[in-house]
Amino acid sequence: MTHQLSTQKIWLARLWRAGFVLGLALVWETSGRLAWIDPELLPPLSRIFKMLGRLLSDHRFRGDIVITVLECLTAFLIVVPLGLFSGFSLAESPKLYKLFSPVLQLLMTVPKSIFLPVFILLFGIDFSEKVIFAIVLSYFIIVPTGIAAVQSIPSGLVAMARSFGATQSQIYLRIYLPCAMPLILSGVRLGLIFSMHGIIFAEMYASSEGIGRNILNWGESFDMERLFAAVMLVLIVTVLINETLQAIETYARRRTLSGAMH
């Protein structure tokens, strides 16, 4: 009964979201067609999508996409295990936590983008500089998630497993991992989103290639159709990734936390 109600609510929320996006698209399209806003400044949606199609078949832009994706994946694959492992270690060791958490909290509050010029001086403007910047940006977001993941593990379940003779590795594998899974997945999702964020930002700041570079170029030359097409591409990809990972996360959460922790 309550389950049905909540699924109904979820569907309503989804419907409302879809309707909102559709409505926005409609207003956008008509505003351009009826020239409420100068179509040179805000081209109708249909023209943007047409342009996106053209861009996607352009081998030069496709090359830029490949570079950006590679940069994102590299940063993501390095920072997620690194950040989660740091978070786990800090949460598991009170000594480490005492030592590093003040530093970590300080660094977390600092806007990382102000260091970008320093990164450029240190690492140049190629692949590694962007990846390193994205890693630094994401790292301080994933670490607290890793800490929270360990702290979300009910100590009662650990005591229970220990009293039934579980070894430490069994406790990690059979209690920690399933209990922490929802927050680990959160860390993965945040890692992916902030890796993309960092890469595109670094590309826009100083780069000779990648989607971000193109977005900046087209913006500066008032090529609104191409600009919006590229923005739309990033938007669609991010939303799709985010929604997929969130669905997996919700599934994991329901599995581990279904009902009360009794």
Place this chain on the structure above:
Amino acid sequence: MNTTPHHVVDVSHLSKTFGDGKTAFRALNDVSLQIKQGRFVSVVGPSGCGKSTLMQMISGLVPTTQGNIQIDGKTITGPQPEKIGVVFQDALLLPWKTALENIEFPLSLGDTPVAERQERARNMLKLVGLKDVGHRYPHELSGGMRQRVAIARGLVRNPSLLLMDEPFGALDEQTRTRMWGELLRIHEQSGTTILFITHSLVESVFLADEVLVMASNPGRIIERIEVDLPRPRDLKLLGSERLGNLRNHIWDLIAKPDDEIDA
């Protein structure tokens, strides 16, 4: 074997101090107790009397400061999953596993073959009267059912001692009363020795053959009471004068004048 394991549990001169120096806190002081095979012994006392510390030390989760704990004639130094099954205040079931899988859990930590595991878990499920709900997940069970699954899990390795730490403390009164009946039946059928920690006076008397009354500051046993109520015990005994008298006697022991402020 030098001594016949006549006593399943033999705790001698057990003490526990937390912290050291000026902040040291004596949680338990010189506690000794023996439990014979098949007996049901309850430990009752006010909160902070160290009864949970006692139970954690017997379960091997917390090291002792002084003294010795023997189970089946062997001194223990850590968790003894083959000898001791533990039931906690919260059922502490794994929410992502079914009732049956939860009962299998202690066996799955060792190398029991899967078929045997399932067989034994099913038998335990039958013992606690839940044979039809093995496929359900913890959130699909009532509080009482969850606690029965926890008892089944505690018994699945056929331990010498079932250690129960306020297992019914989180249940409502009616469910708790029903669980008393269940536990008495399970005790009778399995013949397992039970050490039962509680803060409920009535519960401690109604279930047990012997009640150990504890006091705090420092935690210690102040009296042993032999419960001479007949077995098998009927729930009607709960209203009897004999039970009432025993309960009142324990209350007099526990309720010191300096506690009156709290009351």
